[in-house]
Amino acid sequence: MAQLMEDEVFMAFTTYAAIVTVKMMLMGPLTAYYRITRGAFSNEEDVGRKSAEEKKKLLKTHPDVERVRRCHQNDLENIVPFVVVGLLYALTGPDLSTALLHFRIFVGSRILHTIAYVCILPQPSRGLSYITGLLVTFSMAHRVLSTVLFF
Amino acid sequence: MAQLMEDEVFMAFTTYAAIVTVKMMLMGPLTAYYRITRGAFSNEEDVGRKSAEEKKKLLKTHPDVERVRRCHQNDLENIVPFVVVGLLYALTGPDLSTALLHFRIFVGSRILHTIAYVCILPQPSRGLSYITGLLVTFSMAHRVLSTVLFF
């Protein structure tokens, strides 16, 4: 195994990055589930051999499907930067406890964000979980840039 | 060259990750091609010095453009997680043959997915290629989490 995987901070990063990436990927099947149960598809080839009229009825958008897709999009916009910045952050050799704090808060905030989004919890639950994740990534980016700056 | 690049599994990951990322990026020019040939733009500054009426006609959506964009979006939702999980997976020191199997099936499934999406092949071609890619990434995530778990 690579030497990196003997570093505890890097192992912690690996664990949390894998978990939160799998969480993000599960939004795909969740979208498919909402598309099927709500009968709302985007592609003609997905609605099968139906009459033209029935097809037209299924090729629509549905608020629940759009909601899951917005949640998925927000994941892409936040989880991918976390993974990028988190990888670089782990390589700057931070304290294990500080690193764990960052990773745990981020992953927790993104799980709360998904629940708040999909289950339509009242605001500011979704807003706060979004901002928390953002601040964690900015905090790691600050550490990266203040340790490694090389223009 | 970094020590990582002497590891065969990491070299294989590098090769397949670069190929599939380049494939994903080519969706950008492909979208531009469809926008131009179908005359369907999103930004007023893109339709040039035309009369107000002509401009309005070009600022529309077109099913072919939307199709390529959905394909690009699906790439983002699946290829980026593959790269993240695949990088961590490569660092856990898997067998070269097992790793190659994962990388090859994933890249193959995503190329088929793009062909099925853009050329409107009948289902389940697109569905199966999507699920295959997803399962490959989940399989690598399983290996990562069962090898490195550090909470």
Place this chain on the structure above:
Amino acid sequence: MAQLMEDEVFMAFTTYAAIVTVKMMLMGPLTAYYRITRGAFSNEEDVGRKSAEEKKKLLKTHPDVERVRRCHQNDLENIVPFVVVGLLYALTGPDLSTALLHFRIFVGSRILHTIAYVCILPQPSRGLSYITGLLVTFSMAHRVLSTVLFF
């Protein structure tokens, strides 16, 4: 600190990747700013305790919000591949000056792209900055694949 962070090319990659990723993340708060000032929201829970009529008026799309969102999407489609390919590129041990040239041009082109998009500069400013970024990433991908190819 990990050995990687003693390599000047890797330090340069880390610096530019962190900067351009933070730039990308700032599109989130910028979208929120436009949503609030333009009064254009996507989620019912975001418009608060208003009368049904007022809610309906705020749950709409606005051209300025859609513009920032397209800019954010273009960032995702281009900055994420840059980070992936750039990381692999940095590990192939390129000349420091060549690497710096790639990173600087890319980050500069993406900052120009955002300004051209959000401030609606006349074309081809946005088009050229998009293509410049694309070519930088392709150039790095070419170096990666010609150095490391392992099928």
